[in-house]
Amino acid sequence: SQQGEEDPQALSIxxxxxxxxxxxYKTSINNLQWYRQNSGRGLVHLILIRSxxxxxxxxxxxxxxxxxxxxxxxxxxxxxxxxxxxxxxAIRSNAGNMLTFGGGTRLMVKP
Amino acid sequence: DSGVxxxxxxxxxxxxxxxxxxxxxxxxxxxxxxxQQSLDQGLQFLIQYYNGEERAKGNILERFSAQxxxxxxxxxxxSSLELGDxxxxxxxxxxxxxxLGTGELFFGEGSRLTVL
Numbered sequence: 764s765q766q767g768e769e770d771p772q773a774l775s776i777x778x779x780x781x782x783x784x785x786x787x788y789k790t791s792i793n794n795l796q797w798y799r800q801n802s803g804r805g806l807v808h809l810i811l812i813r814s815x816x817x818x819x820x821x822x823x824x825x826x827x828x829x830x831x832x833x834x835x836x837x838x839x840x841x842x843x844x845x846x847x848x849x850x851x852x853a854i855r856s857n858a859g860n861m862l863t864f865g866g867g868t869r870l871m872v873k874p
Numbered sequence: 875d876s877g878v879x880x881x882x883x884x885x886x887x888x889x890x891x892x893x894x895x896x897x898x899x900x901x902x903x904x905x906x907x908x909x910q911q912s913l914d915q916g917l918q919f920l921i922q923y924y925n926g927e928e929r930a931k932g933n934i935l936e937r938f939s940a941q942x943x944x945x946x947x948x949x950x951x952x953s954s955l956e957l958g959d960x961x962x963x964x965x966x967x968x969x970x971x972x973x974l975g976t977g978e979l980f981f982g983e984g985s986r987l988t989v990l
Contacts, residue, residue, distance in 0.1 A: 808978035861930050864917040
């Protein structure tokens with residue numbers, strides 16, 4: 764399957780701590796994207812990293828991509844209670860138009 | 875607000891029935907994607923349209939069909955509904971349908987379907 768798989772499935776941390784989520788995939792990719800979903804709401808795009816990039820930053824977010832290991836990680840620094848949500852990686856392969864999503868990581872940030 | 879509008883927000887119906895979910899993409903976006911999100915299956919890609927034409931097909935059942943109209947809005951038709959079809963159905967849009975160099979998707983708030 765091209766689908767990304769997130770790890771861990773659930774993560775609970777205290778406000779102010781860093782949160783790291785990992786994504787592994789199986790196919791060659793054009794890009795990998797991270798999305799956030801608040802409970803029962805639509806997904807919101809966070810960051811996109813292309814296959815020729817290794818690291819990208821956006822505010823408190825840092826994404827890394829290792830194409831040799833077919834893995835990516837999302838780091839949220841200095842977490843806040845408002846960061847509580849599910850986070851999904853999504854794979855855009857070179858083979859098609861689909862964007863396939865992993866099962867997500869449920870992050871809870873306790874105040 | 876993503877700019878993608880989905881109706882209805884909630885829908886309750888019985889097994890065997892047929893429903894239509896509607897999506898208006900962001901202004902100017904030519905591509906529309908449909909996803910199904912259920913508790914045990916995660917977010918599953920169903921189908922994509924680009925400027926009225928089907929571009930990619932995922933795990934869409936034969937009981938389901940979709941189309942994109944000349945004004946670029948899209949409809950997802952679900953027929954002979956089963957209990958297992960209960961899920962959140964998301965529509966997303968993007969500017970381009972091309973595989974290379976494509977960026978982010980903009981998601982609507984979803985249509986929650988409950989089949990009793």
